[in-house]
Amino acid sequence: MLRLHYAPDNASLIIRIALEELELPYETRLVDRRASAQKSPAYRALNPRGQIPVLETPEGPIFETAAILLWLTETSGALAPPPGDPARGAFLSWMVALSNGMQSDLRRMFYPARYVGEDPAAVAAHRALTVDRLGAALDRLESLAGAGHGWFCGETPSVLDIYAAVMMRWMALYPEGHTGWFRRARWPALDALAARLEIRPAVARACDREGLGPTPLTAPRLPGA
Ligand SMILES: N[C@@H](CCC(=O)N[C@@H](CS)C(=O)NCC(=O)O)C(=O)O
Structure with missing residues (x-):
């Protein structure tokens, strides 16, 4: 099972939207930013840079948004032109x-x-x-x-x-x-x-799960506002 370490409206939102678009099963772990939990030794064991997100995968934890997105597109064969494609x-x-x-x-x-x-x-x-x-x-x-x-x-x-x-x-x-x-x-x-x-629908679902309101990308409001 994939596990996304996230905080609402953090870079993890990009990963959550991709996971929803790909219809992959995943679970989430909230990172308590008020307690700077992303800097804790336990979190740094997953991401030495102490930043959100991390995606735990069968191949180990992956950090950096772009790296996670590339891994997801490669393993799913979707949401990106595949290797060999002119694009x-x-x-x-x-x-x-x-x-x-x-x-x-x-x-x-x-x-x-x-x-x-x-x-x-x-x-x-x-x-x-x-x-x-x-x-x-x-x-x-x-x-x-x-x-x-x-x-x-x-x-x-x-x-x-x-x-x-x-x-x-x-x-x-x-x-x-x-x-x-x-x-x-x-x-x-x-x-x-x-x-x-x-x-x-996948985008709306992901944004809804983070409490981002009805128009999160075109007329955004602060989470919970
Ligand atoms: N290049 C990193 C940047 C991630 C990033 O900036 N994460 C922010 C949340 S959106 C964070 O962890 N901020 C807390 C910190 O830097 O201490 C990535 O793409 O994963």
């Missing part, structure tokens, strides 16, 4: 770009002190630069999303769509008080993609 190269490139670029920049937005310390001016400058990079990354994704097919990789959704739409949710919500730069109307193709994703 595979672009898929892998964008997966790494989302992980290494966009998600890393979101961490810079969420935890600026870990990058530049506590000085408010340094934090403000750091966030301003990060916001510019996030906007440019969304502009690039917008071109890809508007390239003539329904989803990033063609006519069926892939984990790329899930990954990007959830990160856009976070940009709209976090960190509270620093989201004014994010204007969904600037990226209409991405917004339309999020709308198509949001009405899929």
Whole structure:
């Protein structure tokens, strides 16, 4: 049985949506973030980086969102162009770009002190630069999303769509008080993609389980709000 270590609206949401889309049986373990349980020795035995998510699998624990998504697509043969498919190269490139670029920049937005310390001016400058990079990354994704097919990789959704739409949710919500730069109307193709994703039963089910409200990807609200 797969076991997802999660906290509501954390990166584990991306994995939960993929698991629901794939209709795989899984159980969940809540990581108590208020107690920083992700930094505990027991959790670090699963993910030495002390971050959420981890997916426990028959092949051992897997950490890093992108790694888990790749493992799920490979073992299920779904939600990604398979090896040998002409779309595979672009898929892998964008997966790494989302992980290494966009998600890393979101961490810079969420935890600026870990990058530049506590000085408010340094934090403000750091966030301003990060916001510019996030906007440019969304502009690039917008071109890809508007390239003539329904989803990033063609006519069926892939984990790329899930990954990007959830990160856009976070940009709209976090960190509270620093989201004014994010204007969904600037990226209409991405917004339309999020709308198509949001009405899929598996996506609605996953978001519902985390208490994210009725329009979690297009008009997000804070969990439980
Ligand atoms: N690159 C990591 C990032 C994961 C990540 O940022 N997780 C956040 C929750 S969304 C976390 O664990 N934050 C707590 C911390 O860094 O201490 C991944 O994709 O798994």
